[in-house]
Amino acid sequence: MNIELNIKTLIVKKPLKLDCGKVIKDFPIAYETFGSLNEKKDNAILAFHALTGDQFVAGVNPVTKKDGWWSYAVGPGKAIDTNKYFVICSNVIGGCMGSYGPSHINPDTKQIFGANFPVITINDMVNAQYNLLEHFGIKRLFSVVGGSMGGMQVLQFVSNFPNKAKTAIPIACTSSHSAQNIALNELGRQAITADINWSEGNYTIEKKNPNKGLAVARMAAHITYLSKKGLQEKFGRKLQERDDLKFGFDADFQIESYLRYQGSVFVDRFDANSYLYITRAMDYFDLGKQFNDNLSDAFKKTKTKFFIISFTSDWLYPTQENKDIVIALNAIGADVGFVEIETDKGHDSFLLDIPDFLNAFKNFLDKSY
Amino acid sequence: MNIELNIKTLIVKKPLKLDCGKVIKDFPIAYETFGSLNEKKDNAILAFHALTGDQFVAGVNPVTKKDGWWSYAVGPGKAIDTNKYFVICSNVIGGCMGSYGPSHINPDTKQIFGANFPVITINDMVNAQYNLLEHFGIKRLFSVVGGSMGGMQVLQFVSNFPNKAKTAIPIACTSSHSAQNIALNELGRQAITADINWSEGNYTIEKKNPNKGLAVARMAAHITYLSKKGLQEKFGRKLQERDDLKFGFDADFQIESYLRYQGSVFVDRFDANSYLYITRAMDYFDLGKQFNDNLSDAFKKTKTKFFIISFTSDWLYPTQENKDIVIALNAIGADVGFVEIETDKGHDSFLLDIPDFLNAFKNFLDKSY
Numbered sequence: 109m110n111i112e113l114n115i116k117t118l119i120v121k122k123p124l125k126l127d128c129g130k131v132i133k134d135f136p137i138a139y140e141t142f143g144s145l146n147e148k149k150d151n152a153i154l155a156f157h158a159l160t161g162d163q164f165v166a167g168v169n170p171v172t173k174k175d176g177w178w179s180y181a182v183g184p185g186k187a188i189d190t191n192k193y194f195v196i197c198s199n200v201i202g203g204c205m206g207s208y209g210p211s212h213i214n215p216d217t218k219q220i221f222g223a224n225f226p227v228i229t230i231n232d233m234v235n236a237q238y239n240l241l242e243h244f245g246i247k248r249l250f251s252v253v254g255g256s257m258g259g260m261q262v263l264q265f266v267s268n269f270p271n272k273a274k275t276a277i278p279i280a281c282t283s284s285h286s287a288q289n290i291a292l293n294e295l296g297r298q299a300i301t302a303d304i305n306w307s308e309g310n311y312t313i314e315k316k317n318p319n320k321g322l323a324v325a326r327m328a329a330h331i332t333y334l335s336k337k338g339l340q341e342k343f344g345r346k347l348q349e350r351d352d353l354k355f356g357f358d359a360d361f362q363i364e365s366y367l368r369y370q371g372s373v374f375v376d377r378f379d380a381n382s383y384l385y386i387t388r389a390m391d392y393f394d395l396g397k398q399f400n401d402n403l404s405d406a407f408k409k410t411k412t413k414f415f416i417i418s419f420t421s422d423w424l425y426p427t428q429e430n431k432d433i434v435i436a437l438n439a440i441g442a443d444v445g446f447v448e449i450e451t452d453k454g455h456d457s458f459l460l461d462i463p464d465f466l467n468a469f470k471n472f473l474d475k476s477y
Numbered sequence: 478m479n480i481e482l483n484i485k486t487l488i489v490k491k492p493l494k495l496d497c498g499k500v501i502k503d504f505p506i507a508y509e510t511f512g513s514l515n516e517k518k519d520n521a522i523l524a525f526h527a528l529t530g531d532q533f534v535a536g537v538n539p540v541t542k543k544d545g546w547w548s549y550a551v552g553p554g555k556a557i558d559t560n561k562y563f564v565i566c567s568n569v570i571g572g573c574m575g576s577y578g579p580s581h582i583n584p585d586t587k588q589i590f591g592a593n594f595p596v597i598t599i600n601d602m603v604n605a606q607y608n609l610l611e612h613f614g615i616k617r618l619f620s621v622v623g624g625s626m627g628g629m630q631v632l633q634f635v636s637n638f639p640n641k642a643k644t645a646i647p648i649a650c651t652s653s654h655s656a657q658n659i660a661l662n663e664l665g666r667q668a669i670t671a672d673i674n675w676s677e678g679n680y681t682i683e684k685k686n687p688n689k690g691l692a693v694a695r696m697a698a699h700i701t702y703l704s705k706k707g708l709q710e711k712f713g714r715k716l717q718e719r720d721d722l723k724f725g726f727d728a729d730f731q732i733e734s735y736l737r738y739q740g741s742v743f744v745d746r747f748d749a750n751s752y753l754y755i756t757r758a759m760d761y762f763d764l765g766k767q768f769n770d771n772l773s774d775a776f777k778k779t780k781t782k783f784f785i786i787s788f789t790s791d792w793l794y795p796t797q798e799n800k801d802i803v804i805a806l807n808a809i810g811a812d813v814g815f816v817e818i819e820t821d822k823g824h825d826s827f828l829l830d831i832p833d834f835l836n837a838f839k840n841f842l843d844k845s846y
Contacts, residue, residue, distance in 0.1 A: 290714070302692070
């Protein structure tokens, strides 16, 4: 993957101390904006992306040439109405779309970081992105929103900056990565590092390409984004352009072909080391632990109004884990709404055109503005 | 993996036509027996193993030096009481513990088969193993039993040989591999073939070793054998011999260390090509389709008494898929019992010391004898 684009970038001059202890400064945050910031600067929404997302939340992604990852939710008249709101989305640090990440040059060695990039956390990501508020002169955001890892960032943001967002919408997420979540991420990391071309993280310098391992990691993850029932309804045992089984190892079944395709297109837009670092940040996420295992304490200073959304068929971050956040907020009398959306689309639901979800999302925002 | 053992083997002289069309003969079936066949030869139980199992159902496995895979269920006084019953278990064709498989010599080329081994099916496995009845002079088995892929073989056996088993116990299985099942197996196959040392299946000839890919496949599968809740209770976010996170990619969490261990020990006892072929056989399994999508017709000629067992937390072959078999049997008035065992242990439950399961298993057998 080699992206050469004119990407909007904020160079953060102010030093940031990462959770690992390392202090970084003069680091880039690549971002995009959608809609217009109003005069009172009270209509800004900071959207956080998920594991493999980027700043191209809407419009056309210049790398994939496809619609932005949240095009169903963000745009004129949509849930996040860009006629009304000013949306900021930035690539997380550790990412591969322009923000400070493992494919950048290490200023100390003048070499690409690779596996020498510091291990970062969700907290680090959020603290880095906070600089965008200052950049735009925004005193308080109208909302912080995000699904999956984006939802984790929402939770961490409100905890870190209790007076900096009027509302918060964590979607299909968790306050703490479960053993199964960690296991699935570790599987992806093992697939990448098992690829001989990963070369201990130095594949770019050595002009190698761990695409096979990265594709396997993506396939593993992709299965977890869909529900068993959804897969059965969409693919079942349908054959791929053939009348009968071929007694070989080509893709007999449509689901095999689909998975292989998902793996192959992913490697054109994502960096293997970024996959390692971002999954690590997710696994390290345990917001309650930052407050002596009392999740409520993470939010005790905030007046932010929460709206939490989960999906019935999401087995990666099931409703119960979303409800646990609601319970923690209720315990301190915080302002919190919650809805569980009925769907067979699994964890991926937050990215899809699901009217019940998008309507609830839109209503909450418009009502709160 | 290089196993040199004195393994009991039946060389099947009679030609067997495989589903792919190829006819094989003079092929080996490696087997073990436990207990004694009585004079009337009416106390024999044919146990079928799962994906990574073998003929060493009880006693000590000579390769792993550990207890056989079904030691909790098979032995003196156990569910399958070897003081009473004569247990036969053989390595499936396609396997790597002595039966006709991809690590054998292709008689046509005098080279190791590798990826030139024919794609086999559950039907082929069962037809191959049927030869053991003739070998032991058994007219009718007391029972056919197995969990997971072993259960699929139970279903296929009764369908193929409706008068050859008095009872049948399919456990934690399905009559048709779902899209999610196929996706997960395809993931494992992709992990193996992504390993450059797989060498298009010729790793043995080329003295290479696709252990990294095979280990990733095993880790992926292992996650599916356990339930989310079971993983959380056993591992949660417990750290591996450290007080705090290390901000690196070593195994910080116990679950990571556990998965890596599962991958590393697996490659010492299993063959990568066998993994490809056996998962393919599972994916091809669709018993109903063999009878114009009427699963009941698969069993309409049989008087075999069924007992079907499922586990609440098994998400690989959930209770509903086991119940679908019960429904198909009920529809033709077959003799069928069913029990769903409450447990957090996931699909792996059929291998574990779960008293409710083992008691139900034992009671059914002893009552039916």
